[in-house]
Each structure stands twice: as structure tokens, then as C-alpha cells.
Amino acid sequence: MIKVIISGFSGSMGQKAVKMVNDANDMQLVAGFNPIVKDLDPESYGLDKNVKIFNELTKIDVDADIWIDFSIPTAVFDNTKFAIEHGIRPVIGTSGMSEEQTAELKKLADAKHLGGIIASNFGLSAVLMMKFAQVAAKYFAESEIVEKHHEDKIDAPSGTALNTARLIYEARGHDQAQHSSQDPMNTRGGDYHGTKIHALRLPGFVADEEVIFGGVGETLTISQSTTDRQSFMTGVKLAIHEVMKQDQLVIGLEQII
Numbered sequence: 001m002i003k004v005i006i007s008g009f010s011g012s013m014g015q016k017a018v019k020m021v022n023d024a025n026d027m028q029l030v031a032g033f034n035p036i037v038k039d040l041d042p043e044s045y046g047l048d049k050n051v052k053i054f055n056e057l058t059k060i061d062v063d064a065d066i067w068i069d070f071s072i073p074t075a076v077f078d079n080t081k082f083a084i085e086h087g088i089r090p091v092i093g094t095s096g097m098s099e100e101q102t103a104e105l106k107k108l109a110d111a112k113h114l115g116g117i118i119a120s121n122f123g124l125s126a127v128l129m130m131k132f133a134q135v136a137a138k139y140f141a142e143s144e145i146v147e148k149h150h151e152d153k154i155d156a157p158s159g160t161a162l163n164t165a166r167l168i169y170e171a172r173g174h175d176q177a178q179h180s181s182q183d184p185m186n187t188r189g190g191d192y193h194g195t196k197i198h199a200l201r202l203p204g205f206v207a208d209e210e211v212i213f214g215g216v217g218e219t220l221t222i223s224q225s226t227t228d229r230q231s232f233m234t235g236v237k238l239a240i241h242e243v244m245k246q247d248q249l250v251i252g253l254e255q256i257i
């Protein structure tokens, strides 16, 4: 049995993860972590009576193999560091970590030969979109990203948009050329090594992204649309099985599928 802790178990993604683990015949949910809500009714969150709930990292005393994290951008670094330091393999979906934080966690896990993953997106359509964008980046010198999310998303740009921009930059091996513009209202978006990122937050969306490549007389648009958060669970399950075999921290589901 793979023993699992879920950080952020009461949130939208945390609840999907609770169900996925409960339904898996080779996994056991041993604990949930949430420092905000105290005295919650475990049953109403799909937790079996044997599942322990912790409100403080330092109080966590259960034996576990996997730390699933769908919490908040300001907490994910400390949560992941805790998991690695305690030999619990991290499967991290929470967005908002800086490249420096990710690199520090990778160094820590790799030094302990501990498997784990930080994935900006566990959805197949998004992972394939990123792979296709990497290929297109070799042929098109210029691109921009438009990401669209629900109105409750805390961070911008999305982890997926940032990871897409990083993969494009790596594929090209240099910054994208800039065009000068007069833009007193800052309408040209954020910038990652020359790739502009535009973030929309509106009711009606779950998570969508378009990567638009422009060349002389033609454009190429690679787009994906997430309509149900359940779509992320196939990737989470696959990642759990994969990191049990790994001895390092993998950055991106696109590295293992």
C-alpha cells in the first residue's frame, strides 16, 4: 500500500485527490494537512475515521510515502521542504513557486535520492500542449501565451503558462526579440525572456491556455481547455506511481510521459 498525505485536502483539487486515493486499490490516505480550518468534520470531506488531520507541520507524526500538495502559493515551498526533509515523496500541484525555490527543493530531494515531482499541470491536454509548443518554438521565433482561469485563482501568471514560457525559452536557447511599443496602460502582458504572457480571470473558465506562434504571413495556435478538474487526477495517479520508482525530483509531468 502506498501511504498518502494530502495537503489542502479541503480545497477543490484536494477533494478530487481524496476521492482518487480512496478509490485506488493500492493507496491508503493516512493524513490530511490544513493549518487554516480547525475542528472540521472529517466525514464531510470524504475522510475515513482512521485518517489523521494535522494543523501544524511540526505535529505530523504519521508514516507516509507520498505528500500530495494542492494548497496555496505562499505555503507550498515550506510544505514541500517539510515533506522532503522527512523522506516523504512530494507530488506537488500547487502553483506559484519561483524558479529559485523549485531549484532549492530539487537540490534537497536529489541529495537524499528521493523521488518526487513538481508539475505545473497534471492534465494530458496541457502537458501535450507544452510538448507541442517546445517543437514549434524551434521553427517560430516569436510567440505569446494567453491563459484563462476562474476568478478565484490567486496567482498570475498560472504555473502552466510560466512552465510553457520556460520550455519555449529552453527550446530556442535565447530570449525572444522585443518590439518596442508605447503602452501606458500595460496592455502587453507579463514577460518571460521575451515571451509575453496574458492572464485572464473570469467566471465561466476552469483553466485554458493558448500558445500563439507568429511567423511571416502565418500563425500557429496551440490551445487546450480544461472543463472539469477531474481531468487532473489521471496525471496525479500516474505521477504517484512514477515517483515511487524515481530517485530524484522531476520538474514537469512532460518529463515522464
Ligand SMILES: NC(=O)C1=CN([C@@H]2O[C@H](COP(=O)(O)OP(=O)(O)OC[C@H]3O[C@@H](n4cnc5c(N)ncnc54)[C@H](OP(=O)(O)O)[C@@H]3O)[C@@H](O)[C@H]2O)C=CC1
Pocket: 007, 008, 009, 010, 011, 012, 013, 014, 033, 034, 035, 036, 037, 069, 070, 071, 072, 073, 075, 079, 092, 093, 094, 095, 096, 119, 120, 121, 122, 123, 232
Ligand atoms: N498542477 C495542476 O495540475 C493543478 C494545480 N492547481 C493548483 O493547486 C492549487 C490549489 O488549487 P484549488 O484546489 O483550486 O484551490 P482551493 O483554494 O480550492 O484549495 C486550496 C486549499 O488549501 C488550503 N490551505 C490554505 N493554506 C494552506 C497551507 N498552508 N497548507 C495546506 N493547505 C492550505 C485551503 O484551506 P482553506 O480553504 O481553509 O483556506 C484550501 O482548502 C493552486 O495553486 C492551483 O493553481 C490546480 C489545478 C490543477
Ligand SMILES: O=C(O)C1=N[C@H](C(=O)O)C[C@H](O)C1
Pocket: 095, 096, 120, 121, 122, 149, 150, 153, 157, 158, 159, 160, 161, 206, 207, 208
Ligand atoms: O488554479 C488552477 O485552477 C490551475 N492551476 C494550475 C496552474 O497554475 O497552471 C494548473 C491549471 O491551470 C489549473
